[in-house]
Amino acid sequence: MxxxxxxxxxxxxxxxxxxxxxxxxxxxxxxxxxxxxxxxxxxxxxxxxxxxxxxxxxxxxxxxLKEPSGEDTGVADFRTVRNSALGSMSPDLQEVVLKSQQRLAWYSDYAKDEGIEPPVFFASASSSQRPQDVALSIREHLGFDAEAPFPGADKVRALVLSMEEAGVLVARNSIVESSTKRRLSVDEFRGFTIEDDGFCLVFINTRDAKTAQLFSLAHELGHVVLGKPGVSDHTDGVQLERWCNQFASELIAPASAVQKLFDDTMPTKDQVERLARRFGLSREAMLWRFEELGLIDQEEARRVLPLVKHTGERAERTGEGAPPHHVLVRSRVGGRFFDTVTQAAVNGQISQREAARYLGSNSSESFANLVNARQARGREAV
Known part of the structure; x- marks a missing residue:
């Protein structure tokens, strides 16, 4: 048959x-x-x-169907390959964007009802301005010293906390929701920014190296400041992406701070390794930052490049020494969002079932476990 x-x-x-x-x-x-x-x-x-x-x-x-349908997420796509725009998003990226849009839409409505204002620096700058000047202004707004690296050993955490304190939602994940079989690809995207009535959510692909995550976070903050949400891969094929890259470099490693800490009596390779650790940049990025600021010439940069070029650092490893479940969920959906949803549920403003759905939990019972663990341990951040 x-x-x-x-x-x-x-x-x-x-x-x-x-x-x-x-x-x-x-x-x-x-x-x-x-x-x-x-x-x-x-x-x-x-x-x-x-x-x-x-x-x-x-x-x-x-x-x-006669034609494909349902592809459009409504999010600008700034990714390029050889200066040509990429065609479409994978199902995994589409789902991550759509879930993020749902969370931001709820947060935006809730915040407006509660009288919470959007981040004051959203769309506060123009790409006609020097990205270096804008970065220094934002650094000051976030409470960072203009002549020092971000504080602490975990630079990503330092910037995340400051951005969330300023009103930006920051979500970080290396998989689709909690599905370990659906790993996000760094080759497809490094991060994206979405916006709803001035409220913003930044998503960072943590499949990437920690230094790259920091750069992605700063780069996406550039999109927030310009009021230009979209999906990024940080290539220079789009003028907007170049602006955000320059903004990120100055935000992470301000020229005055790098110049202050640079010691021209040390070999360049040693300098690169020392200051890369201090600022949280990759060694290669630090080397080119030296060249950009005129601390070394291009010939010296090319000579040292093979000695510092990074080939192996990649993402977080899932499953090895994983943090408590509620801490992991809080990082995946963002600390500010997690706290807002749980507080709204505790106050009876939304049901536990609805709260569980926004946090990616399977049931109101699993949500209750998240809240109990959160209250038992106090505020923890990944």
């Missing part, structure tokens, strides 16, 4: 194939007649079509 066949248009086939994340060889290994489907010489069986829908993470019915 012949298997039933399913008619799928070429545009929907191509769209679904992109969503699977499989390269051409992997796609043909899984679906050997895929090219014939595109040409209209053959049709997938029902089972093959169901498998394609499952791998593309879409309802089966969407394969039967």
């Amino acid at each position: 012949n298997s039933p066949r399913v008619s799928v248009t070429p545009s929907v086939l191509q769209w679904a194939a992109r969503r699977t994340g499989l390269d051409d060889d992997e796609l043909l290994k899984r679906f050997p007649k895929f090219d014939s489907w595109l040409e209209g010489d053959a049709q997938p069986t029902l089972r093959q079509a169901q498998d394609l829908a499952r791998r593309a993470k879409i309802p089966f019915g969407r394969l039967l």
